Amino acid sequence: MLENNGTSFLKSLLNAWSWLFLILILGFFELYAQxxxxxxxxxxVYTLQSIAVAASQILLLALGLTLVIVAGHIDLSIAxxxxxxxxxxxxxxxxxxxxxxxxxxxxxxxVGLLAAIVVGLVNGWLVAFINVPSFxxxxxxxxxxxxxxxxxxxxxxxxxxxxxxxxxxxxxxxxIPIPVLVAAVLAIAFSYLLxxxxxxxxxxxxxxxxxxxxxxxxxxxxxxxxxxVLSALTAGIGGLIYTGRFSAGAANAGEPILLYAVAAVFIGxxxxxGGQGTVVGTVIGAIIIAVIQFGLVFSGLPPYWQFxxxxxxxxxxxxxxxxxxxxxxxxx
Amino acid sequence: MTALLSAxxxxxxxxxxxxxxxxxxxxxxxxxxxxxxxxxxxxxxVIKMISGVYTPTEGEVHFxxxxxxxxxxxxxxxxxxxxxxxxxxxxxxxxxGLNLYLGREKTNRFLGLPFLAREEMRRDAVDVLQSLGIxxxxxxxxxxxxxxxxRQAIAIARAIHWQAKLVIMDEPTAALGVPEQREVMALIERxxxxxxxxxxxxxxxPDIFAAADRIIVLARGVVAGERRxxxxxxxxxxxxxxxxxx
Numbered sequence: 001m002l003e004n005n006g007t008s009f010l011k012s013l014l015n016a017w018s019w020l021f022l023i024l025i026l027g028f029f030e031l032y033a034q035x036x037x038x039x040x041x042x043x044x045v046y047t048l049q050s051i052a053v054a055a056s057q058i059l060l061l062a063l064g065l066t067l068v069i070v071a072g073h074i075d076l077s078i079a080x081x082x083x084x085x086x087x088x089x090x091x092x093x094x095x096x097x098x099x100x101x102x103x104x105x106x107x108x109x110x111v112g113l114l115a116a117i118v119v120g121l122v123n124g125w126l127v128a129f130i131n132v133p134s135f136x137x138x139x140x141x142x143x144x145x146x147x148x149x150x151x152x153x154x155x156x157x158x159x160x161x162x163x164x165x166x167x168x169x170x171x172x173x174x175x176i177p178i179p180v181l182v183a184a185v186l187a188i189a190f191s192y193l194l195x196x197x198x199x200x201x202x203x204x205x206x207x208x209x210x211x212x213x214x215x216x217x218x219x220x221x222x223x224x225x226x227x228x229v230l231s232a233l234t235a236g237i238g239g240l241i242y243t244g245r246f247s248a249g250a251a252n253a254g255e256p257i258l259l260y261a262v263a264a265v266f267i268g269x270x271x272x273x274g275g276q277g278t279v280v281g282t283v284i285g286a287i288i289i290a291v292i293q294f295g296l297v298f299s300g301l302p303p304y305w306q307f308x309x310x311x312x313x314x315x316x317x318x319x320x321x322x323x324x325x326x327x328x329x330x331x332x
Numbered sequence: 333m334t335a336l337l338s339a340x341x342x343x344x345x346x347x348x349x350x351x352x353x354x355x356x357x358x359x360x361x362x363x364x365x366x367x368x369x370x371x372x373x374x375x376x377x378v379i380k381m382i383s384g385v386y387t388p389t390e391g392e393v394h395f396x397x398x399x400x401x402x403x404x405x406x407x408x409x410x411x412x413x414x415x416x417x418x419x420x421x422x423x424x425x426x427x428x429g430l431n432l433y434l435g436r437e438k439t440n441r442f443l444g445l446p447f448l449a450r451e452e453m454r455r456d457a458v459d460v461l462q463s464l465g466i467x468x469x470x471x472x473x474x475x476x477x478x479x480x481x482x483r484q485a486i487a488i489a490r491a492i493h494w495q496a497k498l499v500i501m502d503e504p505t506a507a508l509g510v511p512e513q514r515e516v517m518a519l520i521e522r523x524x525x526x527x528x529x530x531x532x533x534x535x536x537x538p539d540i541f542a543a544a545d546r547i548i549v550l551a552r553g554v555v556a557g558e559r560r561x562x563x564x565x566x567x568x569x570x571x572x573x574x575x576x577x578x
Contacts, residue, residue, distance in 0.1 A: 196447045198437045201430055205423035212423040216435025217406065275425040 014324045018267055018284045021313075025288065029295040041298060049177060055290035056183030059283060060238030061254060061261035063183075063190045064231030066282045069265050070194065071227055072207040072274025073127060073134035078235035078261065080145035081119045082254025085112040085239030087149045089165075090158035090249025098161045105164040109240055116236025117229055119145050124225030138228075149251035159248040169244025179241045186234060191279035203227065207274030260289050263310055267317040271325070288313065334397075336361045336529045337382070337413075337498055341391035344377050351377045353553035355391075359498065364520055364530040366540045369550035370573050375533045378550070379500050382531070383415045384408040396497060414491035415500040418507065420483055424476035428461065428468055428486050429453035431475055432493055460489040464522050466515075480508045481515030488519055491528075498529040505539055517542050535573070537566050551575040 013020075026042055033041035041047060061078050068075045089112035096104040119141055126137035171178040194200040202223055205213045214220050235254060242253040266272075267288055268281025292309045335358035344352040352374040359365045367375045380386040382393055384405035392401040400408055409415075422431050430437070433453045439446040454471045461468055466485040468478070475483055484504055491499045501520075505513040520543050523530060534540050540547055541561050549556045549572040556572040 192445070196445075198439070198446075198448070201426065201434070201437060201448065204425055205430075205434060208423045208425040209421065211417075211419065211421045212431075212434060215421045218435050275423075 011324065014320055015269070017320050018269065018281060018288065018317075021267075021316075022284055022288050022291065025291055025295065029291070029298065032299055036299075041295070045175075047294065047298075049180075051287065051290045051294050052180045053177050054293055055283075055286040056177075056180045057238065057241075058257055058260045058264050058286040058289055059183045059187060060179075060241065061235050061257050062264040062282050062286055063186055063279065064227075064234035065261055066265050066268070066270065066277055066279055067190065067194060067203055068134070068227050068231045069270045069272075070207050070274060070277045071203045071224070072210075073224070073227070074262075075123060075134065075138045075228060075231045076258070077119055077123060077138040077141040077145055078231060079254035079258035080142050080149060080251070081116050081232045081235040082239040082242065082257070083249075083251040084119060084145045084149040085116045085236035086243045086249035086253040087153045087158055087239075087251055088112045088115040088249070089240050089243045090160050091152060093160045093162050093165055093243075094158060098163075100162075102164050105162060105168070108165070109168075112240050112243075113233065113236050116232045116239070119236075120229035120232025121225065123232065124228035127228065128221040128224035146251060153249065153251050157248045157250045160243070161247065165244045166247055167244070169241055169246070179245065182237065182241060186237070187279055187283055190230075190234075194279055199223075199226075204275055207276070259307075260286075260310060263314045263317070264289055266321070267313060269321070271321050272318075276321075285317075335359060336363075337393065337395045337531075339378070339382065339391070339393050342378060342381055342388050342393070343390040344374075344381060344386060345389045350553055352381070352388075355550065355553070355555055357548050357555065357558070359529045359531060361497075361529055362524045362527045363545045364524055364532055364543050366532045366534055366544040366547045367550060368534060368540050368547055368569060368573060369556075370535060372552075373550040373573070374553040375550055376502070379415065379502065379531060379533060382408075383413060383500060412495060412497035413500065414494070414496035414498070416484075416487045416491060416502065416504065418503050420487045422475050422483060422486060425474050427454060427472055428457040428475055428478075428489075429455075429471065431486055432457045432460065432490050434490075436494075456493070457486070457489065460493050461485055463526075464489060464492070464519055466519075479512060479515075481512035481519075484508070484512070484516050485519055488523065492523065492526065496528065498531065499523060500531045500533075502533045503535075504532070505534070505536060513539065537569065540569065541566075549573055 029041045033039055061082060065075055065078055089108045092108035092111050093104055123138050123141050126132040127134045168178055173181060194203065202213050202218050206220065206223065210220060239253055243249045264285030265277060265282050267285035268277060270277025289310055293306045296306050296309065297303055337359040340356050342352055342355040355378050357365065367378060369375050377386065381388045384403055388401060392399060394400065395411060395413065423434060429450060430453060438449040438453055440449050458468060458471050464485055466482055468482065475486055504516050508516065520530060532543055544561050547559050547561060547569060549569060551573060552575060556575065
């Protein structure tokens with residue numbers, strides 16, 4: 001009985017490790033700041049806003065990806081879906097010129113999203129109907145989306161002049177930057193979808209055992225297509241916000257974030273074999289990475305250290321995942 | 333008394349190969365019929381013709397007063413025949429309640445949005461499992477944390493909960509240890525007492541004698557003989573399985 005209690009304590013510790021880790025690194029950077037500069041690191045609006053914006057960038061790529069990974073698949077194309085949407089939005093705004101106002105921007109947002117949905121549909125079709133493994137299929141669309149984005153952008157960054165678009169990327173409502181607001185609303189929506197709806201249960205079941213949902217009469221092919229479209233959609237929204245923030249659409253807008261997005265999902269408790277992971281976990285994962293990014297810059301280390309740090313955290317996340325599986329009796 | 337299920341003159345040909353040549357048998361309410369036979373005797377092909385995965389080349393299946401032959405697997409399931417495969421088709425990461433309701437989940441509305449009624453589904457699962465004599469220690473835990481016998485019970489609970497009148501079980505004890513095999517045998521008894529007809533596929537003699545009301549031995553695609561367990565013994569069944577007809 002005592003041993004049993006010990007195991008379940010360890011289990012809950014492992015389940016909560018990402019929270020603990022977040023508190024740990026926040027504590028570390030705060031301590032560092034107090035000792036080195038005598039000032040606070042965490043309790044400043046600038047710090048909080050910077051971390052929140054960085055985290056929301058990662059999150060926009062990671063939200064849809066979380067669902068795909070829970071279903072036992074992967075979507076590598078999201079980085080270039082982001083770039084594709086960003087470029088398409090910028091081109092539409094440039095086509096109509098800065099006089100277009102909100103109407104142009106809204107149209108550009110719509111077309112940009114459509115571009116993302118097309119990538120998602122292709123991914124879904126490849127995986128669900130052609131039975132291409134998602135790793136290979138989305139690696140292919142990664143290349144295609146990247147190429148198409150570069151071609152339509154003429155190989156360059158498409159800069160725009162639009163106050164309305166800039167407002168979307170940089171505006172602040174009630175002290176909260178709009179990108180953060182968008183990511184928060186989407187995070188709540190996706191969390192609801194995954195934990196409280198039939199669609200969510202079927203996503204978990206699909207990740208654990210495809211036969212279980214198939215024999216239960218669920219249209220698995222349709223389900224997979226919807227998952228890949230959702231993944232492309234959040235990545236596309238990430239691209240639209242990018243264009244707003246920097247007043248430019250770049251084909252490689254999402255490239256540096258792909259690793260972080262994948263890392264956020266796994267730090268958040270997802271497993272490569274599928275069937276596990278939560279949106280809340282992914283949010284924590286994204287915040288952890290943003291804190292590492294910002295904290296390292298704050299402490300004056302060369303920014304390249306963030307790649308090393310995030311890489312190490314991914315490895316820790318996988319080790320934790322495996323020890324948790326051993327404790328809950330899942331055979332590797 | 334008319335039988336719950338009757339299969340008449342079933343034949344299945346795959347190309348030039350006749351997997352099942354001529355199989356006729358009945359299953360009554362609350363009765364467990366064991367289809368026994370060596371590998372390749374045609375057991376799996378027979379149950380797939382009943383569950384609608386295959387259409388018979390000849391012959392037909394009647395169930396509960398209607399003709400089943402030619403209907404889709406989905407329609408046959410709705411008519412009340414549930415097949416429990418060896419792999420159980422459970423979602424290991426979900427709790428028993430969600431497994432019971434998978435594909436037909438209950439939801440409540442809150443602020444106009446549907447929310448899964450997890451607690452309610454869990455309670456129903458506990459109730460159905462209790463009626464099968466299974467107590468789940470922690471109904472919130474995923475089913476991967478449960479024993480082989482309990483997992484089998486969840487698959488059976490799913491069949492019973494959705495009003496199956498006939499349950500087909502394909503080698504249910506194959507992957508289980510001895511205590512769990514006993515649990516499954518007890519589950520079969522409880523299903524029978526609920527009036528559910530059972531077709532059990534097995535080539536394990538102790539299981540066959542423990543569970544069967546009637547044993548139908550298949551050999552090379554035909555019925556080699558039909559016996560009640562009290563009228564026969566291991567040796568005779570084995571001899572029939574090996575192909576010595578009647």
